[in-house]
Amino acid sequence: MAATLSDIARRVGVTKTTVSYVLNRKRSGIRISEETRQRVLSVARQLNYRPSFSAKALVTGRTNTIGFQCGQIVSPHYNELADMALREVEDRGYHLLISVTPWRTGENDLDCLQTLMGRGVDGVIFFGSALGPGEPLYDHLLAERYPLVTISDQIEGLSSVVSDWEPGMDEAISLLAGKGHRRVGYFRSRSVNPEVDGKLAAFCAACRRHGMEPEVLVGRSVPEHSRQCGLEFARRGDRPTAVIYSCDHGAMGFLRGLRDEGVAVPEEVAVIGIDGTEAGAYCCPSLTTIAQDGRGIIRSAVEMVLAMIDRKEPPGRRVNLATKLIVRESA
The missing domain is CATH 3.40.50.2300 (Response regulator)
Structure with missing residues (x-):
């Protein structure tokens, strides 16, 4: 027969309520010592206690x-x-x-x-x-x-x-403009409807605030495909000098494509990702990014x-x- 909360409570010498609070990690006004908590957990393991989520849901109406x-x-x-x-x-x-x-x-x-x-x-x-x-x-x-x-x-x-994309995007365009870039391309995701793409809208607005014409390109978010975008971009004769990629994941593959074609980053092409993922800090070069909270x-x-x-x-x-x-x- 499966062990119950009452079985654990009897073995430990506490109330069933105390056992419930410990096993369900509930916060309460009941003060439970660390020693009691560890005893409850130890006995639960000894008895091979497994909570019945279906039974609990029937009683509480919640899972x-x-x-x-x-x-x-x-x-x-x-x-x-x-x-x-x-x-x-x-x-x-x-x-x-x-x-x-x-x-x-x-x-x-x-x-x-x-x-x-x-x-x-x-x-x-x-x-x-x-x-x-x-x-x-x-x-x-x-x-x-x-x-x-x-x-x-x-x-x-x-x-x-x-996320409110405007503050981060405006910082990005300001940084690029301050370094002399006048043409900035934005690689949007092909899986997102451009009519409801908040990142794209923020990019276009930021470009216009800085007197630039937005240049929108279609990219891919998976590195093995975005690398191809980087290869093709590197081979273009007339290309923007800076790129903002719609996600860090795609930007990493894009960076690899540029590198494989011998394009120096950021000397020849500056690249900025979006999301603020930790992995971007370990790229070579490390990825400048518009970070979400x-x-x-x-x-x-x-x-x-x-x-x-x-x-x-x-x-x-x-x-x-x-x-x-x-x-x-x-x-």
Whole structure:
């Protein structure tokens, strides 16, 4: 027979409530000594205790699980966000269920979201962009006031935590202009609709503020493909002297392509990525980047989704977090 909370409580000599607080990592006003905590954990291991999530859900109506939908987990950016989300929800006594979209398309985004909801998660942090008026799932979320926070796009009626690209982009163009660059190219992702691409809009606006004409190119975010973009760019006779790439992951491959063609960075072409991933610091040359406040995004998203789960906050709140330029060797 499977061990229960009562079995552990009897063995340790504490209440079942104390055992529950320790095993579920709940914060409470009950003072539990470190010695008691370790005894509870030790006895739980000895008895091979396994929590019954289904039984708990039947009693509480909750699974204590947050869903996290993101794309291309191979990307350092998504990887870092998922790790931050895992730490944030665990600190609050929750579990994280991650659903990965292999390629960011609307259909895949919605499939991932429906899968998470079908697994009974209490709320979702959503990186997709396919939700909107006219989509049946969107209408259902609004009607049910479902706890969902988007962290890629602002979607009407839904809570969101997104990056404000203007500050970081303006810093980037200012840096390039100050170094004499008059032609700056922007490699946008082909998987993102340019009409709703906040990074692209911020780039165009920053260029015009500095008296430059925006030059927009289509790139790829996976290094093995963005390297090809770098090779082709290096072979162009008439090319911009600086490039801003839509993500750090793609910028790394682009740098390799330039290097393979003998183009010196930043002497011949300056390169700036976007995201602020830690991996960019270890490129050669190290990657100058427009950094998002990833930790702030995840912390705010977790706080918002938990507030909605507890019915302390209605859906629809929007939070914008400023980006900033991190100057390294590539620009």
